[in-house]
Amino acid sequence: MAASLPIRGPSVWLTVLATALITGCATPPSTLYDWGTYPQALAVHLRQAGGDAARQASLLEEHLQRSAGAARAAPPGLHAHLALLYTQLGNEALAVRHLQMEKTLYPESAAYMDLLLKNARKSAGEAPK
Amino acid sequence: MSICIRRVSLALITVVAGLLGGCASVEAPSADPWPALREARPASVLVMPPVNNTPDVEAPASLMAQAVYPLSEAGYYVMPVALVNETLRLNGVQTPQDAQQISVQRLRQVFGADAALYMDIRSYGSVYRVISSDSVVTVDARLVDLRDGRTLWTGSASASSAEQRGQQQGGLIGALLQAVIEQVASNFSDRNHQVAGIAARRLLGGFGARGLLPGPRALPAEPKR
Numbered sequence: 001m002a003a004s005l006p007i008r009g010p011s012v013w014l015t016v017l018a019t020a021l022i023t024g025c026a027t028p029p030s031t032l033y034d035w036g037t038y039p040q041a042l043a044v045h046l047r048q049a050g051g052d053a054a055r056q057a058s059l060l061e062e063h064l065q066r067s068a069g070a071a072r073a074a075p076p077g078l079h080a081h082l083a084l085l086y087t088q089l090g091n092e093a094l095a096v097r098h099l100q101m102e103k104t105l106y107p108e109s110a111a112y113m114d115l116l117l118k119n120a121r122k123s124a125g126e127a128p129k
Numbered sequence: 130m131s132i133c134i135r136r137v138s139l140a141l142i143t144v145v146a147g148l149l150g151g152c153a154s155v156e157a158p159s160a161d162p163w164p165a166l167r168e169a170r171p172a173s174v175l176v177m178p179p180v181n182n183t184p185d186v187e188a189p190a191s192l193m194a195q196a197v198y199p200l201s202e203a204g205y206y207v208m209p210v211a212l213v214n215e216t217l218r219l220n221g222v223q224t225p226q227d228a229q230q231i232s233v234q235r236l237r238q239v240f241g242a243d244a245a246l247y248m249d250i251r252s253y254g255s256v257y258r259v260i261s262s263d264s265v266v267t268v269d270a271r272l273v274d275l276r277d278g279r280t281l282w283t284g285s286a287s288a289s290s291a292e293q294r295g296q297q298q299g300g301l302i303g304a305l306l307q308a309v310i311e312q313v314a315s316n317f318s319d320r321n322h323q324v325a326g327i328a329a330r331r332l333l334g335g336f337g338a339r340g341l342l343p344g345p346r347a348l349p350a351e352p353k354r
Contacts (some may be wrong), residue, residue, distance in 0.1 A: 032202050032348065039198055043322065045211045046190035076201050080209035108173040108206035111241025116212070 033075035036063030041081060057085040077108050080113070087120075096120055162339050166281040169274050171243035171314050171346045173206040175213065175236060177270070179248035187321065188253035189225055192268060196246065199334030204347025208242050216240075237275040244281060246333075252287075254321050264290040264320045266328040272341070276334040278353040282341055286332035288324045 037059040044051035060082050064074065083098035096117060103113040161167060176196050179189045193210050200207045222228050229247065236245055251267040267287040274281050284292070333341055 032204070032346065035198065040198060041209055042194040043191070046194045046214065047187055047322070076199075076206045077209035077212075079198065080212050084209070084212045084215060090243065102209070106206050108243075109208065109241075112208060112239070115239065116216075 032072065034063075034067045034070055034072040035075050036060065036067065036078075038063075038075055038078045038081065041085075042077075043082070045084075051086045053085045057082060057089065060085070073105060076109075077102070079105065080109065092120060092123075106113070151317075152185070163282050163342060165274075165279055166272070166342055167350040169244070169276075169279070169281055170345065171205070171281065172276065173208060173242045173244070174200055174272070174344075175202070175208045175240050175242035175245040175275070176210050176229045177245050177247050178214065178217070179250050180225045180229065181253075182252050183250055184244070185254045185321070187319075188250045188266075188325075191319075191322045191325045192248060192250060192266075192329060195322070195329040196248070196333060198326075199330045199332070200246070200344075203334060203336075203341055204327050204344030206344075206346065208240055213240065233273060233275045235279045240275075242275055245275055247271050247273060255327065264324045266321065266325045268328055268332055270332055284339065284341070286328050288327035288331060290320055290324050 004127075024048065030105065037056075041056040041060055044056060045053075064078075067074070079098040079102035083095040086095040086098065099113050099117050099120070102109050160352060176193055179192045193214070197207050197210055219230055222231070229314045233245070236242070247270065249269040252265050254264055254266075265287065266289075267285070269285045270283065271280055272282040273279070336343060
């Protein structure tokens with residue numbers, strides 16, 4: 001009895017909140033973007049000196065597959081972050097593809113993405129010796 | 130049991146009141162505290178590595194990661210922070226202090242962002258003055274236009290783990306915070322990081338009287354009819 005209360009509390013609140021949000025305002029989506037595991041991937045990467053790039057990349061890919069065709073877009077930076085992970089994993093082709101996706105989805109990133117794409121091409125041209 | 134019912138009904142009232150107020154009062158405040166920000170209308174923000182004034186070495190990484198969500202949801206394009214960090218590192222920029230020395234012209238040239246967010250972490254982690262060991266995160270921030278170096282906005286926010294215990298955390302904000310905590314807690318046991326997330330949302334996510342203005346990608350304030 002006593003143990004069940006703290007569990008019930010928040011879920012009741014959330015139900016109330018969700019109901020109120022849907023009925024109260026005409027616009028149901030509460031966030032602009034479908035975030036998936038991107039915040040966690042960022043936290044792992046920044047706090048744990050890179051973390052496990054392969055695992056983070058596969059989690060992000062899973063999320064992208066799940067949310068394909070959904071109304072809300074991937075958040076700013078998600079594709080760019082995937083590109084970083086793929087660079088660390090040595091997969092330049094996928095890295096380039098995700099840099100281009102970031103640029104297409106968010107033209108605000110164009111200057112930076114172009115710089116990275118230029119560097120990627122340069123290192124790809126110089127690499128094997 | 131009766132306490133529980135009272136809490137829920139109290140929450141209901143505050144939620145309903147909040148929604149009624151929330152939907153109606155989205156007009157701009159009478160006095161504009163940030164005319165430069167309104168005029169500059171930055172679309173993209175570069176989150177700089179935060180300067181750490183605390184003994185906890187985790188603080189800058191934690192806040193840099195936590196700033197992305199509220200800034201993006203506020204309608205700004207946030208330059209991918211881990212990638213930015215990597216670019217800085219590869220160019221010999223080792224510390225946040227080094228990063229802050231880079232001129233706005235150079236930042237604009239490399240990253241192409243309209244504005245940069247500079248954060249100073251005043252406190253992060255346990256506060257030893259208090260008998261109970263509460264986690265407190267306090268951040269000061271300023272948004273600088275990378276096109277002309279003007280300061281567009283300044284803000285400050287704080288969050289404490291002690292708030293979770295306070296039962297006056299009712300209404301919309303209480304429920305949202307609860308949701309945030311639960312969402313993050315499943316992936317991180319680190320309380321400081323969670324509290325940093327709440328501080329970041331307060332700093333960047335709320336369009337209060339002195340809060341950031343919504344960015345160009347924000348949903349229109351009034352639903353279209």
